[in-house]
Amino acid sequence: MIKNKKDTSTKKSKIQVIDLHKSFGKNHVLRGINFEIEEGESLVVLGGSGSGKSVLLKCVIGLLTPDKGQILIDGKDVLKMNTRQRDEVRHKFGMLFQGAALFDSLTVWRNIGFELLYNQKLPAEKVQRIVRQKLKAVGLGDRVMELSPAELSGGMQKRVGLARAIASNPEIIFFDEPTTGLDPIMCGVIDKLIVQSLRDLNACGITITHDIATARFVADKIAMLKEGKLVWTGKSSDLKKTKNSIVKEFINGHVHKTDNSSIKASKASKKALEVATKRREQTK
Amino acid sequence: MMILSFLNTVGASTIEFFRYVGDLSLFTFRSVSCCFRPPFYLRQLFVQMYRIGYLSLPVVGLTAIFTGMVLALQSYTGFSRFSAESAIATVVVLSITRELGPVLAGLMVAGRVGASMAAELGTMRVTEQIDALSTLATDPYKYLVAPRIVAAVICLPLLVLCADAIGVLGGYIVSIHKLGFNSAIYIEQTFQYLEADDVISGLQKAAIFGFMIALMGCHQGYRSRGGAQGVGRATTNAVVSSSIAILVLNYLLTSVLFSK
Numbered sequence: 071m072i073k074n075k076k077d078t079s080t081k082k083s084k085i086q087v088i089d090l091h092k093s094f095g096k097n098h099v100l101r102g103i104n105f106e107i108e109e110g111e112s113l114v115v116l117g118g119s120g121s122g123k124s125v126l127l128k129c130v131i132g133l134l135t136p137d138k139g140q141i142l143i144d145g146k147d148v149l150k151m152n153t154r155q156r157d158e159v160r161h162k163f164g165m166l167f168q169g170a171a172l173f174d175s176l177t178v179w180r181n182i183g184f185e186l187l188y189n190q191k192l193p194a195e196k197v198q199r200i201v202r203q204k205l206k207a208v209g210l211g212d213r214v215m216e217l218s219p220a221e222l223s224g225g226m227q228k229r230v231g232l233a234r235a236i237a238s239n240p241e242i243i244f245f246d247e248p249t250t251g252l253d254p255i256m257c258g259v260i261d262k263l264i265v266q267s268l269r270d271l272n273a274c275g276i277t278i279t280h281d282i283a284t285a286r287f288v289a290d291k292i293a294m295l296k297e298g299k300l301v302w303t304g305k306s307s308d309l310k311k312t313k314n315s316i317v318k319e320f321i322n323g324h325v326h327k328t329d330n331s332s333i334k335a336s337k338a339s340k341k342a343l344e345v346a347t348k349r350r351e352q353t354k
Numbered sequence: 355m356m357i358l359s360f361l362n363t364v365g366a367s368t369i370e371f372f373r374y375v376g377d378l379s380l381f382t383f384r385s386v387s388c389c390f391r392p393p394f395y396l397r398q399l400f401v402q403m404y405r406i407g408y409l410s411l412p413v414v415g416l417t418a419i420f421t422g423m424v425l426a427l428q429s430y431t432g433f434s435r436f437s438a439e440s441a442i443a444t445v446v447v448l449s450i451t452r453e454l455g456p457v458l459a460g461l462m463v464a465g466r467v468g469a470s471m472a473a474e475l476g477t478m479r480v481t482e483q484i485d486a487l488s489t490l491a492t493d494p495y496k497y498l499v500a501p502r503i504v505a506a507v508i509c510l511p512l513l514v515l516c517a518d519a520i521g522v523l524g525g526y527i528v529s530i531h532k533l534g535f536n537s538a539i540y541i542e543q544t545f546q547y548l549e550a551d552d553v554i555s556g557l558q559k560a561a562i563f564g565f566m567i568a569l570m571g572c573h574q575g576y577r578s579r580g581g582a583q584g585v586g587r588a589t590t591n592a593v594v595s596s597s598i599a600i601l602v603l604n605y606l607l608t609s610v611l612f613s614k
């Protein structure tokens with residue numbers, strides 16, 4: 071609140087999470103999470119597999135009920151709301167699930183237009199027009215409209231999931247591992263799509279990823295989840311400079327194994343290629 | 355040591371049982387209240403009515419016709435011993451409308467529809483499709499559970515009505531062509547002692563069985579976890595628990611409500 075008074079430069083707090091706890095039986099997954107996201111801001115949550123990233127998102131969006139803590143959306147505590155108020159808040163959210171979670175009893179266009187079709191009761195032609203737009207935005211053609219989700223590849227399913235998440239113009243969008251299991255080119259495409267859709271809708275977002283490249287590209291702010299707490303939070307540009315050992319380990323683990331080595335490898339292969347072509351020319 | 359571990363097991367399964375009952379009650383309450391509160395998903399309702407009602411018709415009809423036929427044969431064997439053949443038509447029609455129609459149709463539908471509901475909702479649960487529904491501001495109880503329950507409650511009585519007719523027809527065919535009854539007399543005897551209440555009580559039972567089938571199927575599916583194995587378990591549990599519920603409720607309803 072005090073912060074808001076200081077810089078009245080239109081930025082308002084959209085999501086605020088205070089001391090969030092969640093456990094499953096003896097498995098204490100979240101142990102006091104605190105963060106804040108302003109309007110139009112993009113947060114990336116990094117963390118190892120099983121560290122509770124998906125659980126965190128599901129708590130914020132209301133699929134899981136936390137044991138303790140507060141979740142403020144536009145300054146109002148979601149956990150104290152009645153069902154109707156909570157439904158209203160739900161309309162502000164869009165989410166891309168880790169496994170896309172498309173409805174396999176419906177065609178692709180009904181999936182994407184689900185909320186428009188069944189909740190806002192728009193006529194089918196209008197929905198189809200919007201769906202075409204959204205499909206175009208995620209780089210898919212009209213061809214897939216009438217297919218069933220089972221007929222799509224994994225990457226296409228992710229993109230349809232993305233289109234569904236943004237179809238009703240949400241104010242808050244969550245992306246749970248949008249690029250896991252995709253080829254590097256598709257990763258790049260999805261990264262761009264995320265940034266673009268957040269910008270187009272002027273929405274704020276939380277993206278979960280293991281992938282440092284995605285994190286750098288998408289994030290305004292980055293947080294590192296470990297053992298149920300956010301052990302480090304900072305700007306995207308601070309990520310390299312940080313002295314925090316946990317973050318360094320996470321990044322360097324990645325950089326050494328993928329980025330650096332692949333750069334080295336590509337340099338080496340370039341040289342090899344040059345040598346090979348020279349030889350070939352000589353033999354001619 | 356053995357006693358301790360025995361007590362441990364008994365205690366654990368008792369707790370498990372009460373947890374199940376409590377959870378089922380909550381689920382029932384929420385589902386039923388969602389059947390009466392908008393928004394209503396009519397498209398879903400019609401799809402479910404088609405699947406539960408229309409697609410179950412062959413199975414139910416087949417069961418009914420053979421039951422009616424065998425009923426006529428068996429009662430002939432018994433009744434001819436004290437020359438009471440004229441009672442056969444009445445026995446067939448009363449057994450079918452009051453008892454066998456609802457119970458057999460219920461059990462067949464439990465196997466067919468209850469299992470598929472549990473499998474479908476279970477798969478939707480483990481692939482996070484049910485979570486996705488919530489994030490699209492749609493109440494899964496209203497979109498998934500309520501249409502299934504309403505459709506089953508509407509369709510089962512209709513199915514049983516068909517089963518009654520087909521079952522009586524089965525008895526007629528056997529009596530006329532195999533046992534040598536006179537057609538006009540058999541038909542007259544069929545309706546002579548039949549009262550509207552006999553049919554209606556059967557249809558009431560059917561509506562309750564339909565409710566149980568859909569409820570058990572949806573509950574097991576909705577609560578399933580643990581991947582494909584969990585879905586398999588949910589399917590089995592749905593069929594077993596709704597079949598048992600049908601048999602137990604059938605006795606209770608007959609002895610309390612319809613024993614006039």
Ligand SMILES: Nc1ncnc2c1ncn2[C@@H]1O[C@H](COP(=O)(O)OP(=O)(O)OP(=O)(O)O)[C@@H](O)[C@H]1O
Pocket residue numbers: 094097099117118119120121122123124125126168
């Ligand atoms: N519904 C649930 N019931 C019981 N335990 C759960 C449930 N959901 C998650 N967990 C547990 O919570 C922990 C965190 O799970 P979560 O799915 O959030 O991991 P994650 O950080 O998203 O991992 P990944 O990167 O592999 O997706 C895990 O130990 C998991 O076993």
Ligand SMILES: [Mg+2]
Pocket residue numbers: 123124125168246247
């Ligand atoms: Mg996850």
